[in-house]
Amino acid sequence: MKRILALAAAVGLAVGLTACSEPAGGGGASDDGTKTIGVVALVATDALNAAVIQGVTEVAEENGWKVHVTDTNGSVEAANAAMITYSTTQKMDAIAVMAFQTNALQAGLQSAQAADIPVVSWGGELGAGIVATTSARAVGQDSIDALLDDFGDEGAILALTYHTGVLCLYRGYAFDDTVAPLTSLNVTRNEVAIPGQVEDGTRFTSAWLASNPEGSGPLAVWGAWDEPAIGAVAALQQSGRDDVRVYSINGGPQALQAVKDGTIRQVVWQDGQTEGAEMMQAAVDYLAAPDGWDQKTIDVPGVVVTADNIDQFLTEHPNALNP
C-alpha cells in the first residue's frame, strides 16, 4: 500500500510539475517575441480583483501578450516578493500591481526600476516606477454622496471598513471626511478582517443591531466593499430586521443581486474590467513610446445602482450578474 501511494505521489508530482512548468524562455519576453505582464493580485478570489484581471487579460491577448497572475492573499510582503521575482527571474515586460499602497512596495518597485520594467497600479498612488494608476478615491466619494442623498444626514450608520487594502483605505478617507462635519450622524466604525470579511460583517452588524433596536431612528450600514455588506444583509435577515438600509461599493454579482432583491439599498458599481483594460493599455502604450511619458491617473467613474435603475443597468451590462 505504501509503495503504491509513494508511486502515485511521485507520478502526480511529475505530472504536476510538467503541467506547471513553462517552456525555456517563458515567463518574460520569450524567444518568439511574445510579451508577458505579471499581475500581482491582492486577493485573486475576490470578484472585483477577478474583473480587473479579466480586463487586463482581454487587452493583453488583443495585443498578443501573455498574462501571469500571482495571488498574494493580501500580503504586502508577498507582493514585494512577486514583483522582485517578476523583475529578476521571470523578467516580465510589465507588472500590474493591484490595491497596494505604493509606499509599501518600495522593494518591488526598486527591483522593477532596476530591470527597466514599467509598473501600472490599480488604486495605488503614483510614485517612482509607476507609469499609470487608477483612482481609488472616486468611487468612495460617489458612494458616500449617494448614501447621504438617499439616507439624509441624521441617524446611525455602521461603517464596515478595511484600511489595509488601498482601495478601501481611500474609500474610508472619503467616508470619514464627508461625515466628519455631520454631527447628527452617529457613526460606529468596525474594521473587518481578511479572511473572515463576510463573517465579520455579520457579527458586527448583529451586535450593532442590538444597540440600535427597531424604531430607534434611521439606520444604515455602509460597507467599504461588497462582502462585509453581504454579511450585514445576512445579519439583518437572521434577526428579521428590515429597517436598516445597506450601502456598498464594488457591485459584484452578489451585491447587484441583493439590490435586485431589495436587501441592499444602493451599490456603487466599480467597472473593474474597464479599469484593468485601461491599466493594460497604459502599459502597452508606455512600452511603445516610453520617452516623454507622463505618469497618469486613470479615472473610470462608478455607477450608482439602485432598485430604480437595476433593470436598466443589467440591460446595459448583461454580464454583470454572470461574469
Add this chain to the structure above:
Amino acid sequence: MTQTVPVGSAPGLTPRTKRTPGQLTLFILSRYGTLIGLALMIVLFTVRAPSAFFSAQNFTNILAQGSLTAIIAAGLTMTLVVGEFDLSIGYTASFAGLLVVGFMALQGLPIWLAVPLMLVIGGIIGALNGVLVTKARISAVIATLGVGTILTGLGFAYSPFPIVTNIPTEFSQISLGRLIPGVPNSIPIMVIVLALLWVVLNKTNLGIRMQAVGGNPEAARLSGIRVDRVKIFAFATAGVCAALTGVMLSSLLGSGTLAAADGYLLDAFAAVFLGSATLRDGEFHIVGTLVGVLVISVGFNGLSIFGAPSWAQQVFSGGILILAVGLATLSRRYLKTS
C-alpha cells in the same frame, strides 16, 4: 498478583487527598475558569448594557452567529480527539459553499440532491486528509494545508466569480427558515450536529476507540484498535461538518462565493482550544467546544455593543484564548507538583 486500586482512582494517579484552599482555587480555575469567564462576561455586559445585550433577540443572534462556528469546530474537535490537526476545514467550507450553489445554479441539481451530495464530497475530502496522514504518513499540518490550498484552486477554476443567479429560493430556508418560531434553523441544526457528535464520542465504542487513539496511539494499536481507520473516520467527520458549514453559509448569503468561509478556521481552533480548558483536564470535547464558541461569540458581541475599537476586539480574542488555556495549564501543572 493483583493490585488494589482505591475506588475513584486509576493506576498512576494519586488517591484523592484533601486540598488546601489554594489548591482548590487552582483546581476550580483549571476546570471551570472558562465557564466562570463566560458568566462574568455575561454579567458585565448585562450590567453595562442591559437593554442591548440582555435580550432574547440578542441571545438568539449570538447563537445564530455562533452556530456555523460551532458546527465546523465540532468537526475539528473529532480530529483533535484522535491527536491530529485539520487546517483544511475553512477551505473545505468555502469550497462546499461555492460548489453546492453551483450544483443547483449551473448543473441544475435539485436541493435534495445537491446538499447531500456536497456533504458526501465533504466526507471524501476529509477521508482524503485522513489517508494522506495515516497511509502516506504525511504530517497532518502539511497534508491538510495542501488539500485546503488545492480546494481553493479548484474552486477558483470552477467559478472565480460569485454565483448568484438560478438558485432555488428554498435554499435560503436551510439557514434562515424558522421551523421553531423565532429561532433561525441554523440553531437547531447546530444542536443536532453537536448532540450527534457528543453521542458518538461519549456513548459508542467508536468514540471510546477515538479517545484511546488520541490518548496513546501505540497502546491503542496494541490493544487491537485499527488506529488508521479511526483517524480517517475523524477526518471524514471534520470534512462533513466543514461542508455543512459551507452549505449553511451559502444559504445564509444567498450565493456561492469563493473563500467566504476561510475565516472560520481560526475561530474554530480558538473555540476548540478554549473548550479543552473547560471541565476536563486539557482534553478536547464537544461540550467544551460549544463553551469555547459561546465565549468568543459573547465577547465579540458585547465588545461590539460597547463600541470597542476593532483592535480591542482582536486583543480580546487572542487574550482570552491565552488566558483561559494558559491558566488551566498552569493550574494543572502546579496541582501536580504541589
